Amino acid sequence: MVEIVRGPLAESRHTGHAVICDASGIVEAWGDPQALILPRSSAKMIQALPLVASGAADAQGLTDEQLALACASHEGAPVHVAAVEAWLADLGLGDDDLRCGTEPSRDKALRFEMIRDGRTPCQVHNNCSGKHAGFLTLARHLKTGPEYVDPVHPVQKAVREVFEEVTGATSPGFGIDGCSAPNFATTMQGMARAMAWFATAGQREDALSRAAARLVDAMRAHPLLVAGEGRACTQLMRAAREPVAIKTGAEGYFVAILPERGQGVALKIVDGATRASECAFAAILAGMGVLDPAAPEVKRFLNPPITNRAGHVVGEIAAVI
Amino acid sequence: MVEIVRGPLAESRHTGHAVICDASGIVEAWGDPQALILPRSSAKMIQALPLVASGAADAQGLTDEQLALACASHEGAPVHVAAVEAWLADLGLGDDDLRCGTEPSRDKALRFEMIRDGRTPCQVHNNCSGKHAGFLTLARHLKTGPEYVDPVHPVQKAVREVFEEVTGATSPGFGIDGCSAPNFATTMQGMARAMAWFATAGQREDALSRAAARLVDAMRAHPLLVAGEGRACTQLMRAAREPVAIKTGAEGYFVAILPERGQGVALKIVDGATRASECAFAAILAGMGVLDPAAPEVKRFLNPPITNRAGHVVGEIAAVI
Numbered sequence: 001m002v003e004i005v006r007g008p009l010a011e012s013r014h015t016g017h018a019v020i021c022d023a024s025g026i027v028e029a030w031g032d033p034q035a036l037i038l039p040r041s042s043a044k045m046i047q048a049l050p051l052v053a054s055g056a057a058d059a060q061g062l063t064d065e066q067l068a069l070a071c072a073s074h075e076g077a078p079v080h081v082a083a084v085e086a087w088l089a090d091l092g093l094g095d096d097d098l099r100c101g102t103e104p105s106r107d108k109a110l111r112f113e114m115i116r117d118g119r120t121p122c123q124v125h126n127n128c129s130g131k132h133a134g135f136l137t138l139a140r141h142l143k144t145g146p147e148y149v150d151p152v153h154p155v156q157k158a159v160r161e162v163f164e165e166v167t168g169a170t171s172p173g174f175g176i177d178g179c180s181a182p183n184f185a186t187t188m189q190g191m192a193r194a195m196a197w198f199a200t201a202g203q204r205e206d207a208l209s210r211a212a213a214r215l216v217d218a219m220r221a222h223p224l225l226v227a228g229e230g231r232a233c234t235q236l237m238r239a240a241r242e243p244v245a246i247k248t249g250a251e252g253y254f255v256a257i258l259p260e261r262g263q264g265v266a267l268k269i270v271d272g273a274t275r276a277s278e279c280a281f282a283a284i285l286a287g288m289g290v291l292d293p294a295a296p297e298v299k300r301f302l303n304p305p306i307t308n309r310a311g312h313v314v315g316e317i318a319a320v321i
Numbered sequence: 322m323v324e325i326v327r328g329p330l331a332e333s334r335h336t337g338h339a340v341i342c343d344a345s346g347i348v349e350a351w352g353d354p355q356a357l358i359l360p361r362s363s364a365k366m367i368q369a370l371p372l373v374a375s376g377a378a379d380a381q382g383l384t385d386e387q388l389a390l391a392c393a394s395h396e397g398a399p400v401h402v403a404a405v406e407a408w409l410a411d412l413g414l415g416d417d418d419l420r421c422g423t424e425p426s427r428d429k430a431l432r433f434e435m436i437r438d439g440r441t442p443c444q445v446h447n448n449c450s451g452k453h454a455g456f457l458t459l460a461r462h463l464k465t466g467p468e469y470v471d472p473v474h475p476v477q478k479a480v481r482e483v484f485e486e487v488t489g490a491t492s493p494g495f496g497i498d499g500c501s502a503p504n505f506a507t508t509m510q511g512m513a514r515a516m517a518w519f520a521t522a523g524q525r526e527d528a529l530s531r532a533a534a535r536l537v538d539a540m541r542a543h544p545l546l547v548a549g550e551g552r553a554c555t556q557l558m559r560a561a562r563e564p565v566a567i568k569t570g571a572e573g574y575f576v577a578i579l580p581e582r583g584q585g586v587a588l589k590i591v592d593g594a595t596r597a598s599e600c601a602f603a604a605i606l607a608g609m610g611v612l613d614p615a616a617p618e619v620k621r622f623l624n625p626p627i628t629n630r631a632g633h634v635v636g637e638i639a640a641v642i
Binding site (some may be wrong): 271314 | 328358420423447494496499572591630633635
């Protein structure tokens with residue numbers, strides 16, 4: 001799907017699977033639609049469904065900003081960190097109640113500031129801290145214990161139930177994610193189907209569909225909270241020619257929800273490289289007409305130059321889809 | 322060649338090419354021995370040949386430590402930085418005479434110290450600064466100009482000539498490396514042949530072969546200078562059961578020189594991932610009996626656990642060669 005071009009040759013190559021689904025099934029596919037995958041953070045909208053559908057979000061009075069953060073892989077910039085800290089405070093909880101582990105902020109200015117000040121990263125800086133604040137909110141609502149990432153905890157049992165409902169299949173199992181939450185396996189087609197289900201949620205009236213539509217609206221209203229300034233999800237949502245929610249996941253995963261078309265898109269780079277998933281996903285969305293391939297904020301991901309340490313352009317990343 | 326295992330599945334996969342050569346040709350191969358590649362920093366021993374064979378190294382009185390640095394992708398730890406600074410001073414030159422570009426030190430303690438002190442990275446911190454000090458030494462010896470990374474500069478013409486001699490073929494072209502030097506293309510077989518030529522250099526008396534044997538001895542005598550504490554090249558050279566020089570390159574490249582066997586090994590991970598090249602190369606060398614797969618310092622690369630942000634082991638990297 002992607003070539004890393006330097007001088008006279010493509011020195012590295014990335015392959016992938018991708019599926020576009022609508023409510024009736026596969027619209028288009030590359031690679032193997034039946035490949036078994038872990039969607040990683042691309043599943044965050046699914047993991048946030050029980051938070052909203054259960055009534056926990058409304059009971060806690062969560063805002064759209066907080067719902068966007070529940071679906072986010074944020075970069076731990078001050079805007080994200082402050083919002084999650086405030087959310088935890090509203091719950092009467094603190095950093096120690098999170099179970100996501102610590103991660104240095106991906107915001108360079110804050111990361112350098114913390115190094116200069118001798119401050120070590122907290123759990124709230126973890127890119128998944130919004131999702132975990134959502135899990136804590138649901139755990140509180142369900143009146144359950146604090147170990148909310150345990151696969152048999154009611155929070156994760158609720159996640160598994162909705163995951164299987166929206167992917168349309170029993171999950172064959174789960175891996176433990178970077179943030180310690182279970183991440184359920186499905187096929188490429190299962191994940192694209194789930195995203196098509198989100199895309200058509202506004203047409204349905206059941207509680208789960210209403211929750212899905214609300215999460216998509218929250219992501220679309222707050223692209224900065226979903227990732228961060230300059231990040232692919234944020235930039236590509238802003239650049240899109242039509243409503244779209246875009247979410248990346250570790251190991252080369254990306255999904256998109258397209259409400260106007262009622263379609264969902266899923267992509268997995270086989271080797272897990274982010275440089276390739278950003279390029280290939282921009283190419284697929286450009287091919288669908290969702291993105292303008294000539295727009296600078298799209299080209300940054302679709303066809304980025306490779307610059308070396310002296311600042312010279314020495315190659316490019318190019319989609320070959 | 323390599324699987325990234327998490328929970329019930331291999332969530333990502335890496336493929337590759339590898340070739341083992343001796344003086345008479347291919348001994349064993351995986352993937353496509355005729356695949357065209359850029360060896361990147363794995364070519365540093367070849368790039369250092371003219372420095373020694375021309376007499377420039379002896380004219381400048383270079384030590385084995387400096388020859389090891391000329392072949393190094395060092396981590397910019399204080400030991401590396403101080404040695405390259407002293408070398409430049411011996412030449413009456415300074416950081417500005419390098420053309421490799423700046424790079425933050427890969428040594429965490431020094432990197433954090435520089436951030437705390439508000440110091441920006443210099444060219445001497447670039448992992449290639451030893452190679453560039455060697456280029457400057459050769460440029461001085463040849464009485465040529467300062468733009469030594471220009472592909473038509475006598476230094477790079479000399480590199481191309483020896484590159485084609487040891488790989489046994491005309492190079493189809495070059496890419497510009499991360500450090501701005503030309504990096505010549507060859508096949509996987511060409512690179513493995515070159516490494517076998519290095520491995521048998523001690524059996525020959527011509528100036529180029531004597532230079533090659535000296536560089537291999539320098540690398541073997543100073544594995545710390547070739548990379549850094551905890552780095553694959555340094556650790557695997559130290560752990561080996563027999564004499565070996567090991568060198569990595571960007572985009573998933575690795576080579577080994579085995580003087581006792583008269584063999585050379587080259588590996589390229591197709592997608593360019595370092596996590597896969599370290600694992601696959603350790604597996605190939607373990608399969609050859611060069612490394613003990615049960616030794617902890619080998620297992621760290623051959624079969625490393627994947628730990629998440631809370632410190633839990635959630636998967637592993639496994640060779641499937």
